[in-house]
Amino acid sequence: GENVEQHPSTLSVQEGDSAVIKCTYSDSASNYFPWYKQELGKRPQLIIDIRSNVGEKKDQRIAVTLNKTAKHFSLHITETQPEDSAVYFCAASQSGGFKTIFGAGTRLFVKA
Amino acid sequence: DAGVIQSPRHEVTEMGQEVTLRCKPISGHNSLFWYRQTMMRGLELLIYFNNNVPIDDSGMPEDRFSAKMPNASFSTLKIQPSEPRDSAVYFCASINTGGNGYTFGSGTRLTVV
Numbered sequence: 001g002e003n004v005e006q007h008p009s010t011l012s013v014q015e016g017d018s019a020v021i022k023c024t025y026s027d028s029a030s031n032y033f034p035w036y037k038q039e040l041g042k043r044p045q046l047i048i049d050i051r052s053n054v055g056e057k058k059d060q061r062i063a064v065t066l067n068k069t070a071k072h073f074s075l076h077i078t079e080t081q082p083e084d085s086a087v088y089f090c091a092a093s094q095s096g097g098f099k100t101i102f103g104a105g106t107r108l109f110v111k112a
Numbered sequence: 113d114a115g116v117i118q119s120p121r122h123e124v125t126e127m128g129q130e131v132t133l134r135c136k137p138i139s140g141h142n143s144l145f146w147y148r149q150t151m152m153r154g155l156e157l158l159i160y161f162n163n164n165v166p167i168d169d170s171g172m173p174e175d176r177f178s179a180k181m182p183n184a185s186f187s188t189l190k191i192q193p194s195e196p197r198d199s200a201v202y203f204c205a206s207i208n209t210g211g212n213g214y215t216f217g218s219g220t221r222l223t224v225v
Contacts, residue, residue, distance in 0.1 A: 034213040043203065044155070046213035089155065099145070099168055100214065102155040 002027040004092050006103025013080050014111050021106045023090035024072045030092040033066060033073050034100070038087045047088075048075070080110045118204050118217035125224055130192040133220045136185055137206030145214065146179055146189050147203045155203075161187065162209070194224045 003026040013019050025033075031052035036044035050057045050064045050073065057064050061080075066073040077084055087107050093100035117136040125131055137144045145160040159169040161181045169179070176195070181187040191198055201221050205214035 036213075043216040043218050044214075045216070049213055098143075099157050099160050101157065104154045 002030055002092055002101040004090060004101050004103040006090050006106060008106060009104065010107045010109075012109040012111065015080060015082060017080055019077045019080050019084070019108055019110075021075045021088055021090065021108075022072060023074070023092075023103050024070075025092040025101075026071065027092070028071065029094055032093050033064070034091050034093075035062075035064060035075050036089045036091065036102075038089065038105075040086075044089060077108075080108075082110050082112050084108060085110045116204055116206050116215050116217035118202075118220050120220060121218060123220060123222045125194055125222075127195055127224055128193045129224075130190065131194045131198075131222060131224075133189040133202050133204075133222070135187045135189070135204030135217060137187070137204070138215055139185065141206035141208050141211075141215075142184070143207050143209060144181060144187050145205045145207075146187070147205065149201045149203060149219070150199075158189070191222075194222075196224045199223050 006023045011019055034049035035047050037047045038044040048059050048062050048064050050066050052068055055066055061078050063076045087105045089105050090103040091100045116138055119134045143162050146158040148156045148158055158171045159179045160167055164181045164184055177191055179189045199222055201219045203219045204217045207214050
């Protein structure tokens with residue numbers, strides 16, 4: 001079955017700096033890669049996703065990249081703000097309706 | 113749409129008691145997932161349903177756990193008997209096949225003492 005590894009487990013950056021979170025997956029059949037943000041005590045919420053026919057996707061300050069050959073994908077947050085502080089999860093699945101396997105999460109701290 | 117609705121939000125129960133968690137998916141979503149979240153193990157998929165039919169329950173930890181989806185708008189996750197190691201936040205999520213990402217419910221924080 002699918003296995004998703006995520007690094008780092010904790011990331012601390014200064015406000016305004018960039019943050020990068022990296023994930024690898026094992027199942028070459030996976031073709032959908034969402035990213036979720038979970039604030040303390042809240043539910044995970046989808047912030048951006050990418051499908052395997054695309055190499056990069058941007059939405060304002062966040063971007064995701066995907067390397068299908070190497071089976072890895074990354075989340076990039078630019079100009080970080082204190083409200084970006086949360087746990088971020090990467091995930092992999094065969095698009096919607098199939099089970100999604102989550103990475104272990106990265107706790108991001110943005111220091112003001 | 114009110115989103116995915118879970119109840120109760122918090123449950124405290126004694127070891128050995130039966131616990132039932134409830135979920136109402138978003139109307140029109142045809143897939144429903146139950147996840148368990150702990151600090152040690154992260155987000156673990158327990159079971160998921162497509163069109164009310166259980167597709168994969170390989171994540172259900174033991175026979176004490178069972179899940180049902182009697183219709184498209186309701187699912188339950190039951191633990192009987194409950195044990196302290198079942199303490200976790202249990203999330204329900206739903207999606208439409210081919211859709212973009214899950215919508216999670218607010219979760220049920222279960223504490224078994």
